[in-house]
Amino acid sequence: MKRRKTESTDEIYSILKESKLALSHDMVQEKISNNMDRATIYRILNRFCKDKIVHKVRGDDGKQYFAFCFNCQQKTHKHNHFHFRCKNCGKVECLESEIKIDLPKNYVLENFNGVISGVCSNCT
Ligand SMILES: [Zn+2]
Ligand SMILES: [Zn+2]
Ligand SMILES: [Zn+2]
Numbered sequence: 001m002k003r004r005k006t007e008s009t010d011e012i013y014s015i016l017k018e019s020k021l022a023l024s025h026d027m028v029q030e031k032i033s034n035n036m037d038r039a040t041i042y043r044i045l046n047r048f049c050k051d052k053i054v055h056k057v058r059g060d061d062g063k064q065y066f067a068f069c070f071n072c073q074q075k076t077h078k079h080n081h082f083h084f085r086c087k088n089c090g091k092v093e094c095l096e097s098e099i100k101i102d103l104p105k106n107y108v109l110e111n112f113n114g115v116i117s118g119v120c121s122n123c124t
Contacts, residue, residue, distance in 0.1 A: 022067035086120035
């Protein structure tokens with residue numbers, strides 16, 4: 001029993017890492033080889049968020065997307081990049097460029113979670 005649990009965690013970890021895109025719960029489930037129940041996948045994804053391995057964004061389609069943390073600040077786990085969702089192929093990716101936000105005086109930015117939708121370069 002214990003072993004299977006670790007295997008599931010490892011598999012989801014590599015799926016996210018290798019995809020380089022943000023994946024919804026359904027997308028992760030599609031890529032998984034064995035039958036893993038939805039609750040288990042959710043639990044693993046949310047634990048990755050807590051462990052600062054992935055970050056999640058909510059798309060303008062209302063779905064949550066989980067993206068592997070490649071270049072966020074590991075210590076604070078701050079995210080200051082936009083995400084792009086292609087309306088044609090459905091992919092969601094982290095955009096590299098950092099966003100500067102003008103906040104009122106003495107306000108401290110902790111997390112930024114933005115999604116832009118449009119059409120990606122593969123689809124134009
Ligand atoms: Zn992160
Ligand atoms: Zn596209
Ligand atoms: Zn991201």
